[in-house]
Amino acid sequence: MANSETPLQASRKNAYYRSIFDKYDRDHDGFINIGELNDLIESREYDHDIPEHVVRKIHQMADQNHDDRIDFTEFVDMINHPDLQYVFGHYVNRYIQMVVPRRRGASEVDGAYDDQYSCYPPAVGMIIISLIEVIFFCVDEAIEADSTKSASGPISSVFIYDPYKRQEAWRFITYMFVHVGAFHLFVNLLVQILLGTPLEMVHRWWRVLLIYFAGVLAGSLATSIADPTVRLAGASGGVYSLITAHIATIIMNWREMSFPIVQLFIFLIIMASDIGTAIYNRYFLEMDEHIGYMAHFAGAIAGLLVGLNVLRNLEVTTVERVIWWLSIVTYCLLMAIAIIWNFAWPEYFLKSRERI
DSSP states (O other): OOOOOOHHHHHHHHHHHHHHHHHHOTTOSSOBOHHHHHHHHTSTTSSSOOOHHHHHHHHHHHOTTOSSSBOHHHHHHHHTOGGGHHHHHHHHHHIIIIISOOOOSOSEEESOOTTOSOOSSOOOHHHHHHHHHHHHHHHHHHHSTTGGGTTOSHHHHHHSBOGGGTTSTTHHHHGGGOOSSHHHHHHHHHHHHHHHHHHHHHHOHHHHHHHHHHHHHHHHHHHHHHSTTOOBOSSHHHHHHHHHHHHHHHHHTGGGSSSHHHHHHHHHHHHHHHHHHHHIIIIISOOTTOOOHHHHHHHHHHHHHHHHHHSOEEEEOHHHHHHHHHHHHHHHHHHHHHHHHHHHOHHHHHHHHHTO
C-alpha cells in the first residue's frame, strides 16, 4: 500500500519524533541509553511503571547495531515498531495532541512548543525575584520592627518610588522590592510565582523577566504622570504584566490553544476586577488607600505589548506579523513619551506638589 503522507506531513511527524527524542536525550549526546529510555517510559504520560527488565528488553529490540544506545533513526523505528505500539503509541499520541498544538497551514514557523513545560533550564527566574523580595522585607523588619507596615525601613526608604525623588532613577524599578505589610508581600509572591513559572517553562526565564521588568518600569512611569503624588511599593506592575503576557500567548497562538476564549475570559476578569475595585474604592467610596491603580493598568499594557514581541509564537501569520509591528512601535512610543515627560518637564511635578 502506497504511503499516503505528503512531504509536509512526513516532515512534521519527523519533527514530533525529534522533539521527543531530544527531550529524553538528557546528556544531549545524540543517543538514548537504558536510563534515558527508562525515564521516557516511566514518564508521567503513563498510568503505571514498566518493570526494569521490560525496559531492557525494549532497548535490546530497538538497538539494531548493538552498541548499547539508541540513535535517532533507531528511536523512530522503535516508536513505529508493530510489537511496541502498545507501549509507545499512547505516549506519542498524547504528546502530539497535548504538548504540541496542531498546525493548520500557517506559512512560517517561529519556534515551536515541542518542549514546552520543560524544567530544563530550570524555571527559577520568578523564584529568585521572590526570594530577594522576601529577604529585603525580612531585613527591614529585623532592623526596625513594624517598619514594613508603612514601608519606612532602611531598605524601603531607599528603594520605594517617591515622586519627589525622581532624580534617583533606580526607584522606578526598585520599588518592586518594597511591600507594605506581610499580606501585600504574600499576594504578590503567590501570583507572580503561579503565573510566571509556567511561562518560564515554555518561553524561558529571560523572556519572562524582560516582560516582568517592563511592567514594573511602565507602572512607575505611568503613575508619575497620571498620579504624580502617589508613592509606589510592590510588584503589582510586574504581576499584571504576567497576566497580560498569558493573554499575548493566547492571541498569538489562538488556533493552537485549547479553549482560548475561556482562557482569555478568565485572565480579563481577574485583571478587570482588581483594577475596577481599586478605582471604585478610591474615587467613589473615597477610601484613603492610595493604591497605584495606574501602575496596575500600565503594567498590564506593557505585559501585553512586550509579550506579543518576545514570547514564542508557534506559527507566524500575516495578521500576527502586523500585530507584532504595531505592538513594538506602540510600546516604544509610549515609553519614550513617559521618559521624556519625566525628565524634560520638571514644572509639571512641582505644580503637582504645590496642590497637596
